[in-house]
Amino acid sequence: MALSDDQKNTLAQRLADGASIADIQRIIVDEYKIPMTYMEVRFLMDDLNLELAPEPEPEPEADADLEAVPAEAELVGGGNGSVSVEMDKIKRPGAALSGSVTFSDGVKANWTVDPYGRLGLDSDQEGYQPSPEDIEAFQLELQRQMQQGPAGF
Numbered sequence: 001m002a003l004s005d006d007q008k009n010t011l012a013q014r015l016a017d018g019a020s021i022a023d024i025q026r027i028i029v030d031e032y033k034i035p036m037t038y039m040e041v042r043f044l045m046d047d048l049n050l051e052l053a054p055e056p057e058p059e060p061e062a063d064a065d066l067e068a069v070p071a072e073a074e075l076v077g078g079g080n081g082s083v084s085v086e087m088d089k090i091k092r093p094g095a096a097l098s099g100s101v102t103f104s105d106g107v108k109a110n111w112t113v114d115p116y117g118r119l120g121l122d123s124d125q126e127g128y129q130p131s132p133e134d135i136e137a138f139q140l141e142l143q144r145q146m147q148q149g150p151a152g153f
Contacts, residue, residue: 003032003034003044007032010027011050012048015050015052016053018053020052021038021052024045025037025038082104082137083103085101085141086099086100087099088100092110092112094114095112095113096113096114097112097113098111099111101138103131103138104131104133104137105131107123107124107130108123108124109124109128109130111142113142
């Protein structure tokens with residue numbers, strides 16, 4: 001099986017435009033009529049030095065419907081009072097880390113860090129925006145807890 005230069009260029013362009021490995025497999029199978037498994041496509045991409053486009057930065061959001069078990073709580077100054085950050089012992093599905101935060105104005109939110117390191121924040125109050133001081137205090141405390149590692153393990 002050999003791909004022409006035009007086909008290779010098309011695949012490279014589709015990957016740059018955000019196509020997934022499965023998308024590339026469909027192109028090869030459907031358009032080029034070359035039967036190829038997902039793993040073979042992955043190897044082909046490696047052979048051709050082709051890489052997936054980086055994930056775009058989405059708006060922060062998280063799933064608030066899941067129950068979590070808090071590992072620890074810390075208070076950090078910020079806003080008009082303090083910011084309390086808790087890290088879950090059991091991560092939410094699809095999250096590298098998860099937990100909850102209570103901002104200085106008393107509003108609670110769930111947070112997640114996905115496997116790409118992107119932070120998502122979901123409050124019970126629709127459209128809620130914490131103060132810049134609270135955001136800074138939250139991020140600093142979260143970073144400190146992440147550097148310490150999970151508590152109790």
